[in-house]
């Protein structure tokens with residue numbers, strides 16, 4: 001195979017991050033072009049497009065470890081690289097390589113997370129036909145500055161002496177179905193804020209959670225002051241710029257889905273945009289991967305397996321018992337996520353070492369989601 005880096009020696013490795021190698025059929029696909037029969041001129045055009053968008057976006061920032069990038073161009077598919085990192089979620093829309101074998105197109109998803117990711121690949125590629133990466137980068141530049149997500153969590157934690165609350169604005173979920181029929185995201189967001197939530201998490205996935213980017217934007221424009229987490233299934237940097245353009249201050253990155261190089265690259269983009277990345281892990285292997293990445297400030301430990309739906313709050317405790325010291329040493333803030341319903345649950349994850357909690361179902365299902373916060377903590381939170 002022709003060397004991608006050699007073919008474009010004037011570009012830093014960052015220009016060829018895997019995150020740029022987006023789903024097929026819509027935008028130019030660099031990996032495809034280097035393995036296909038396209039000539040040097042076509043390649044140059046595509047490299048220029050990449051240079052315009054990505055290099056512009058990164059403002060000629062620090063390069064990535066080129067060895068990692070070479071791994072991407074060495075003929076390994078994203079699935080084999082991901083699998084080598086213990087990632088079980090496969091990608092479907094990536095081009096296949098001889099080394100990957102056959103059958104990816106005919107495969108059925110192994111679990112709900114894989115289904116969500118496959119649907120997301122289609123959704124993002126369709127969205128990109130309407131708004132290019134360049135378009136969303138430009139829109140993100142016109143958004144008001146991102147709010148300080150970690151600062152809000154730290155302040156609320158100090159103020160209340162209990163884990164700060166990231167209250168989730170979620171209509172439905174694959175595991176629980178519809179949580180709230182009369183769903184008004186703006187009303188819920190204001191009720192959460194009035195009752196002491198430090199930050200809000202807004203589901204934007206439409207197909208599986210009945211959320212939307214419109215909800216995110218409407219909440220942002222409704223006068224809510226809390227920083228907003230865009231709760232998305234991110235597989236492509238396009239989504240980060242889009243989220244920022246709709247007012248997100250933070251975004252979720254799921255380690256069960258994203259290879260290390262994607263996480264590094266996306267972290268860098270978040271930093272350039274002034275956004276916080278909440279990096280979610282569920283098991284020890286994912287946590288260890290994330291702890292090796294520089295610049296991680298916020299880790300979420302999900303008590304829910306996104307593959308089986310099993311929820312177990314002891315997951316937070318077990319992982320923090322094992323890695324709490326390194327986490328503290330690195331000054332990383334931990335968020336306990338999912339399955340928290342009572343003051344005992346909150347105390348349990350607080351004793352395990354979390355500084356914040358992410359709560360959806362137990363609040364959004366109550367008649368008054370704002371008042372439900374005092375029920376969850378066993379006391380009124382100070383704003």
Ligand SMILES: O=C(O)c1ccccc1NCC(=O)[C@H](O)[C@H](O)COP(=O)(O)O
Nearest residue numbers: 173174175176306337338339359360361
């Ligand atoms: O909740 C699901 O069914 C689900 C399925 C697949 C991927 C993600 C899923 N949920 C995301 C979350 O983990 C929660 O929205 C979040 O942590 C809040 O949890 P909860 O308080 O239990 O609603």
